[in-house]
Amino acid sequence: MIAVLLAALSGNLDVLRHLAETVLWDYTRTTIFLVLLVGAGTLIIGTGTAWLVTMTRFPGARLFEITLVLPLAFPAYVLAYAYTHVLDHPGIVQSTLRDVTGWGPRDYWFPEIRSVGGAAIMLTLVLYPYVYLLARAAFLQQSGGAFLAARSLGSSAWAAFFKISLPMARPAIAGGVLLAIMETIADFGTVAYFGVQTFATGIYASWISFDNRGSAAQLALCLLAFALLLAVLERTQRGSAKFHTNTKRQARLLPIRLTGLRAVGAFVFCAVPVILGFALPVVILIDMGVGSEQNLFSARYLHFIQNSLTLASIAAVLTVLAAVTVGYFQRLVPGRASAIAGYAARLGYAVPGGVIAVGIMVPIAGFDNALDAWMRKTFDISTGLLISGTIWVLIAAYLVRFIAAALNAYEGGQSTLHVNMDAASRSLGETRFGTLRRVHLPILRPSLLTALLIVFVDVMKELPATLIMRPFDYDTLAVQAYRLASDERLSGAAVPSLVIVAVGLLPVILLCLRVGRQPQG
Structure with missing residues (x-):
């Protein structure tokens, strides 16, 4: 974020002024x-x-x-x-x-x-x-x-x-x-x-068409301000409204049995988004992919799948751990500092992945080059791109991009935990970390599983950051789909797209089964 801010402050205002006179209002x-x-x-x-x-x-x-x-x-x-x-x-x-x-x-x-x-x-x-x-x-x-x-x-x-x-x-x-x-x-x-035409397309137009990263960073700051405004408005409107459940088994609520037209209406209401959002697109993509030259069982595609799963798994675990850290800090130390931490953590979700990628690559590449120059001068040894050429920089971009998803899922469950639970745990000799590990995390398992799923699937689908920051010859399914679509080979692009969907189905189903087994009432 600091790198993007510095780029915005040092950028030329001519392109931004031109956008303001022409299409900026349309973007907004x-x-x-x-x-x-x-x-x-x-x-x-x-x-x-x-x-x-x-x-x-x-x-x-x-x-x-x-x-x-x-x-x-x-x-x-x-x-x-x-x-x-x-x-x-x-x-x-x-x-x-x-x-x-x-x-x-x-x-x-x-x-x-x-x-x-x-x-x-x-x-x-x-x-x-x-x-x-x-x-x-x-x-x-x-x-x-x-x-x-x-x-x-x-x-x-x-x-x-x-x-x-x-x-x-x-x-x-x-x-x-x-x-x-x-x-x-x-x-x-x-x-x-x-x-x-939205702010996101405006950022990419400034970046690619006008070749002006400063102007793109200035538009990105507008997007950051919008994201911060959304977070502040939501928290302000929520106010101090809270609820607490003294026990998870206080009263078991039996589901209401629907019959007749109500049952038909409920069925239709649930069926329409499933058909339009999943079943019909799958049929269309299968029809598009039939006869394409893409072989899912080739070593090349198996490599794409392996890369995608590796990135998604590591990024999901690290991002949820980071979200738990920020969320628990807000609970332990309520105040302006923790509130600012929560707002800052959410900002990355509103920024295009390409902007985050460049914002991370610029300082890290600068560090790599400075270290290489110092090692050459001091020891006559070249370290090359020590950090920039690894997947960990890409995972850092994913963490910045998707920590808001994990944080919202974690805080949604944490809001149901009464503060007296913390006091009771501490009075029984538990440390703050012990309270988190032995009290909070077991109760919040559905919320944590939800956070893991959201980040996992989002990383599988992320494209701009992956394109810019991936190591050499480290392509993913999303990159392959993008390449084929860019060449107007939509039939071929349907194949890796279907694999992305198929890989994401297993964690989706497992999560739903785990959440469904949690006690109700």
């Missing part, structure tokens, strides 16, 4: 509109489906507990490729419509997939699982006492949900929506493919 307006659409969509879909599969029973509810998370394994830009292939003018949908009706290209109106609305739909379909996962974990950790008390006082199930369960789960839900919004303002692949 489109970004805000996209944020509002995706935020509302992920909130409604994620929270609604989490409540239905957790607190009600209807045909297919158990299956939806797992399938609702499956779109999380999809990169938004892959979803954009799939739906553009089907819904664009030469796609099968419009071609069939013209063949059946005999209409010409100007005889009918069809929704334009390459638009702000289309980008919002793509992002919503792949980002709502953030809200779903965190909301479901929060619902599972709630005691049923307050909900049952509201029902006994005459409230309907829906009234009790809006008055009791929803406010109690608010920290987790707000964290999930904030993750989705930050991912939206940092997205580049989807909006660039659809031709939607």
Whole structure:
């Protein structure tokens, strides 16, 4: 962040002034509109489906507990490729419509997939699982006492949900929506493919088209300010609202059995995002990939898979450990310093991966060059690029990029732990670290598993930072898909994209099974 700030302060203002006179307002307006659409969509879909599969029973509810998370394994830009292939003018949908009706290209109106609305739909379909996962974990950790008390006082199930369960789960839900919004303002692949002008595309335009890194860093600072504003507004609006559960087994809440039209409505509400966000794109991508020249079982592709799994696993573990450190520090030492630490940790999620990559590479490359020069002068030994050429620099970029995801998941669960639990543990002789290890972490296992899953899948899908910072000849599935798509070989790009989805399915399913076994009520 310091490197990006220094680049912004030392950059030439001519390009930024030109952008301000031409397209900067369009960047701002489109970004805000996209944020509002995706935020509302992920909130409604994620929270609604989490409540239905957790607190009600209807045909297919158990299956939806797992399938609702499956779109999380999809990169938004892959979803954009799939739906553009089907819904664009030469796609099968419009071609069939013209063949059946005999209409010409100007005889009918069809929704334009390459638009702000289309980008919002793509992002919503792949980002709502953030809200779903965190909301479901929060619902599972709630005691049923307050909900049952509201029902006994005459409230309907829906009234009790809006008055009791929803406010109690608010920290987790707000964290999930904030993750989705930050991912939206940092997205580049989807909006660039659809031709939607946002701050992210403006940053890359300044970086690549104008070859002005200072101007790109200045736009990145605008994005940082927006991310900080979102975090401050969310925390301010949340205020000091808290809830505490004295015991996890205070009252077991039996799921509500839905019948008739209510059961049908619940089924449709849960089925639509699964079909549009996972099932249909998989079918489209398989159809695109059939007949391509990509061999999944070749040594080359097995190497791509191994590299992707290695990076994702290491980055997920280290990022969650860092999030626990920051989150527990905020609990132990509440105040301005810990609040600033929490805000700073979240900023990376709103910055495009390429900007973070350069912000890390510049100082580390400078250190490597300075060390090499000193070793040459002192000992006549060349150390070369000692740090820059390793995967650890890339993992550091992942940590900066995705610690907000892990931190929000951890804090969503930590907010349910009463402070008296810490006092009781300390009075029994436990240290602060012992309280974290023996009290907090076992209780927060669903939230930690959620954090691990989110970071793992996000690293599998991350593209810009991987392209810039990967060691020589250390390609991943995302890099391979990007190369093929850049060459307009979308059929070939569908193959590594499907592998990314397939690899992400196992941790998704395992997480859902583990969370589903946690005690309710």
